[in-house]
Amino acid sequence: MTSTLRIAALLLTTAGMFACSTTHSYLNVSPENLSLKSDIRSGTARMHVYYVDRSCEITYQGTVELTKPNMKIGIPVNSLSYLIFNFSDSSLFSGSHSVSYERYLKPRSGHRYDVAISYADGMYAATIHEQSTKSRARKEIENTVPRICTTQ
Numbered sequence: 001m002t003s004t005l006r007i008a009a010l011l012l013t014t015a016g017m018f019a020c021s022t023t024h025s026y027l028n029v030s031p032e033n034l035s036l037k038s039d040i041r042s043g044t045a046r047m048h049v050y051y052v053d054r055s056c057e058i059t060y061q062g063t064v065e066l067t068k069p070n071m072k073i074g075i076p077v078n079s080l081s082y083l084i085f086n087f088s089d090s091s092l093f094s095g096s097h098s099v100s101y102e103r104y105l106k107p108r109s110g111h112r113y114d115v116a117i118s119y120a121d122g123m124y125a126a127t128i129h130e131q132s133t134k135s136r137a138r139k140e141i142e143n144t145v146p147r148i149c150t151t152q
Helices: 001-021
Strands: 034-040 046-051 058-065 069-075 079-089 093-105 111-120 123-132 138-140
Touching: 001 138, 034 079, 034 123, 079 111, 079 123
Parallel strands: 034 111
Antiparallel strands: 034 069, 046 058, 046 079, 079 093, 111 123, 123 138
16 A cells, blocks of 8 residues: 555544544553643644554554643653644634644653644644753654655
8 A cells, every 4th residue: 555545544544533432531651751732722622642553553542632731641652653633613603623733753762752732713733842851952853654654
C-alpha cells in the first residue's frame, strides 16, 4: 500500500473511531514526560492518544480532555505514539465546527516534551518541543510521517 493510501486509510479509521464515540480517559504512564499548555478561548479541545506498532497500525489508548491550562501526562518512552488534537465548537449562527491536527511522537529517554495548544475562533495550533534534561537544548518536533509508515 502506498504511503498516501495508508495515510488516507488511517484518517478514515480515525474518523470512524470518533463517530462511534468509544472514547475513554487516557491512563498515564510514568514518568510524566509531556506537558500540555492549553489556551482554549472557545469550544473544546481533546488529545486522543494512539500506540503505533511496527507495521504502522494504530491502537487507541485514550483521550485527554484539555480543560486545564497546564497538565502533565506520561507517554511511553521509545514507543511511537500518534496524537490527534481535536478542536470543536458550536454556535447558534454557524452551527457545529470540528477540526483535527495529527502528530507522531516518539519520546526519548532523558528528554521532556511540551505541547502548546491554542484554539480561538476556528483558528488552532499544536506545537511540540523536545528538551534534553541534561543539556537543556530545546527543539521543535517536525510534523512528519515516520519512515516506517511511509515504506509500508
